[in-house]
Amino acid sequence: MIKRDGRSKKERATWKNYYTYTLANLMEYTKQLGWSVELRRGSASLNEANFDKKLITINLNQRPELRVYALLHELGHVSVRRSQGYTYKFPYGELDKSQLNTNRKRIGILEEEIAAWSKALDIAKKRKIIIDREVFDRDKSRCLMTYIKWLRREPGW
Numbered sequence: 001m002i003k004r005d006g007r008s009k010k011e012r013a014t015w016k017n018y019y020t021y022t023l024a025n026l027m028e029y030t031k032q033l034g035w036s037v038e039l040r041r042g043s044a045s046l047n048e049a050n051f052d053k054k055l056i057t058i059n060l061n062q063r064p065e066l067r068v069y070a071l072l073h074e075l076g077h078v079s080v081r082r083s084q085g086y087t088y089k090f091p092y093g094e095l096d097k098s099q100l101n102t103n104r105k106r107i108g109i110l111e112e113e114i115a116a117w118s119k120a121l122d123i124a125k126k127r128k129i130i131i132d133r134e135v136f137d138r139d140k141s142r143c144l145m146t147y148i149k150w151l152r153r154e155p156g157w
């Protein structure tokens with residue numbers, strides 16, 4: 001685990017370069033998996049993996065470090081879906097949002113989200129990508145909270 005409190009301007013610039021370089025690298029790796037990556041400006045929630053198009057979209061309105069974590073997470077989704085026994089573990093993952101109309105199905109989606117974040121760490125470790133765990137966990141929690149809020153908003157509660 002690394003800690004980067006009190007870093008100087010120069011150190012911050014070095015980390016920024018590191019994550020910019022790492023993002024390019026990770027995008028190359030994504031292409032090798034047969035997926036495309038698009039960097040787009042948009043709302044904060046615009047990080048997604050489209051399985052029909054095999055397209056990962058990453059929001060440019062976040063700093064390079066968070067773009068890397070977002071791409072790792074989306075690659076985590078790709079890995080989770082390709083894993084053996086996917087439909088057994090996550091039977092609701094391929095349903096439309098309109099079909100996710102019960103607590104049990106929505107919890108299933110949340111479970112897959114958590115699994116994708118866990119896979120993101122595996123991919124980072126395997127590819128020797130440096131993670132600031134505090135920043136990573138904060139970003140992960142922010143993303144998961146949007147799912148939790150969505151879960152609670154729907155009828156059936």
Ligand SMILES: [Zn+2]
Nearest residue numbers: 073077113116
């Ligand atoms: Zn996700």
